[in-house]
Amino acid sequence: MNFIIFFSVFFIVFAFQTLIIKKRLINKLDFTYKTKKYLSLILYITFLGVLLYPMARYFPIVPNWLYFLLSLPIGVIFLTFMITLLHEIISFGFSKTKYTKNRREFFKKGLDIGAISLVLATNAKAIDNARNVELELVDVKIKNLAQPYTIIQISDIHIGGLIDKTFIKSLVDKINLLNADIVVITGDLVDTKIEYATPALDELRNLKSKYGTYFIVGNHEYFHKIQRIINYVNSLGIKTLENENVYIGEKNKGFYLCGVYDRFGFKYNFYEPDINKALKNTQNHPTILLAHQPKYLKDLKDTKGIDLVLCGHTHGGQIFPFNFLVKLEQPYVKGLHQHNEHTQVYVNKGTGFWGPPMRLGASSEISILKLS
Numbered sequence: 001m002n003f004i005i006f007f008s009v010f011f012i013v014f015a016f017q018t019l020i021i022k023k024r025l026i027n028k029l030d031f032t033y034k035t036k037k038y039l040s041l042i043l044y045i046t047f048l049g050v051l052l053y054p055m056a057r058y059f060p061i062v063p064n065w066l067y068f069l070l071s072l073p074i075g076v077i078f079l080t081f082m083i084t085l086l087h088e089i090i091s092f093g094f095s096k097t098k099y100t101k102n103r104r105e106f107f108k109k110g111l112d113i114g115a116i117s118l119v120l121a122t123n124a125k126a127i128d129n130a131r132n133v134e135l136e137l138v139d140v141k142i143k144n145l146a147q148p149y150t151i152i153q154i155s156d157i158h159i160g161g162l163i164d165k166t167f168i169k170s171l172v173d174k175i176n177l178l179n180a181d182i183v184v185i186t187g188d189l190v191d192t193k194i195e196y197a198t199p200a201l202d203e204l205r206n207l208k209s210k211y212g213t214y215f216i217v218g219n220h221e222y223f224h225k226i227q228r229i230i231n232y233v234n235s236l237g238i239k240t241l242e243n244e245n246v247y248i249g250e251k252n253k254g255f256y257l258c259g260v261y262d263r264f265g266f267k268y269n270f271y272e273p274d275i276n277k278a279l280k281n282t283q284n285h286p287t288i289l290l291a292h293q294p295k296y297l298k299d300l301k302d303t304k305g306i307d308l309v310l311c312g313h314t315h316g317g318q319i320f321p322f323n324f325l326v327k328l329e330q331p332y333v334k335g336l337h338q339h340n341e342h343t344q345v346y347v348n349k350g351t352g353f354w355g356p357p358m359r360l361g362a363s364s365e366i367s368i369l370k371l372s
Contacts, residue, residue: 007054014074017081018047025084028091029112030105039116049073053355057161067161068357075126075319075356080119082321087115126319126358133171133351135178136365138336140344142307145286145371146253152180152209153367155292155312156350158220159200160192163352168203171351171366178368180209182248185238186312186348187218187262187292194228205236211248213238214257217271218292218313219264226271241290243277255286255307255371262292263299275300294332294347303343310369316349316362323362334362 026039050073056062062070094107152175157163175183190197207213215238221229230240239246241259248254260273273296278289282305289306293313297303316334317323326333337345348367353359 010054011051014047014050014077017077018043021077021080021084024088025080025115029116030109031112046073046076050077064162064164071161071356072123072127072358073356075358076123078319079122079126079358079360083115083119083122087111122360123358126356126360129359129363130353130357133174133364133366135174135368136349137368137370138346139370139372140308140336140346142255142286142288142371145255147249148370148372149181149249149255150179151288151310151367151369151371152178152183153186153310153346153348153369154183154351155186155348155367156188156218156315156354157185157352158188158191158354159197159352160190162357163191163200165199165203167352168200169206172203172206174366176206176208178366182211182257183207183209183213184257184290184310185213185215186290186310187216188220188312188350188354189215189218189233190224190229191220191354193224194232197229198232201232201236204233204238207238214246214259214290215240216259216290216292217262219262222262222264222268222271241278242271243274245278245280245282245287247285255288256282257288257290258282258306259290260296263296264293273299279305294330294345297331297339297343297345303340306343308371309339309343309345311345311347312350314347314349315354316347318350318353318359318362319356320361 021043022040026036026043029036049070053070053074056067056070090111091108094104094111097104154171159168215233217226217230234240243260245256245258248257258278260275260278261271263273265272279287286307287305288308288310290310292311294311297309314326314330314333317326323333332345332347334347334349339345346367346369349362349365351364351366353364
């Protein structure tokens with residue numbers, strides 16, 4: 001039932017966007033009838049790709065080249081819709097000017113060519129951005145930390161579809177050059193059935209760091225038999241923190257690393273986060289908490305005793321201007337923030353992507369957190 005509701009809303013939203021693009025952009029272009037006919041045909045084919053995408057995403061038996069073509073239309077239509085709105089606003093402004101008819105027609109022709117050029121340029125840039133994972137260096141001061149540590153954080157990889165063994169191998173190779181003390185994965189690692197994800201997951205056993213690799217589940221793990229994912233990740237030599245903590249470093253010179261289940265567990269009444277269990281026996285020591293969603297901080301009555309929280313989930317918005325919509329749901333979208341006098345929060349923008357292989361205004365990242 002939930003899938004039917006989701007797909008219905010999904011269809012309505014993209015059908016509406018497609019209709020607006022056709023009526024308010026293509027039909028109004030100062031191009032030949034034949035050109036507008038071809039543009040309309042491309043739009044309809046793109047919308048067909050949107051309808052086929054859910055099938056390809058959750059039944060990943062199609063070849064990668066076809067999956068790539070089917071995953072693009074969501075982002076293409078959304079970006080084109082946003083440019084259509086911009087074109088509409090500027091066109092309205094031109095219509096209210098006192099320029100002569102010939103001059104308005106000249107500006108209109110230029111605006112139309114500019115809009116189509118912008119559609120092509122933004123989509124091409126967004127696709128290229130998703131292919132490149134950037135290193136994000138962050139300096140974090142931790143009270144009473146006896147010596148410096150380097151934490152490598154990756155998040156929201158979403159293994160499945162285009163995030164495959166090749167992507168993960170390249171990611172592991174980059175991380176292994178960074179001399180990490182620990183590597184942390186802050187949720188949404190797997191976004192498909194575990195049997196499809198294992199070839200990519202197996203590459204993670206090659207991660208190298210001084211004190212190991214640690215993982216917490218995100219909301220997407222709940223969709224794909226969470227316990228099977230936890231078991232498999234643990235079998236790779238990666239420790240899943242399930243409302244628990246571990247001590248990192250030498251005695252009296254290190255810190256406690258704590259991890260909780262995602263707050264999505266509250267919805268299903270299982271695998272629920274429990275901060276009291278996670279923080280057990282960590283008093284009077286530097287403490288870092290892994291929590292998938294920044295919003296989890298709102299569930300806590302007090303963050304005293306937690307020096308730093310590492311989160312993911314938001315993707316930094318992934319495609320502008322979604323960052324503004326994410327801000328309505330989450331207190332932080334990306335980067336380092338001073339949550340209160342006791343606690344700092346860092347939100348990773350995501351190392352992979354969800355949905356279309358596109359990013360605009362929010363690069364994929366590997367976070368290098370220098371604690372001192």
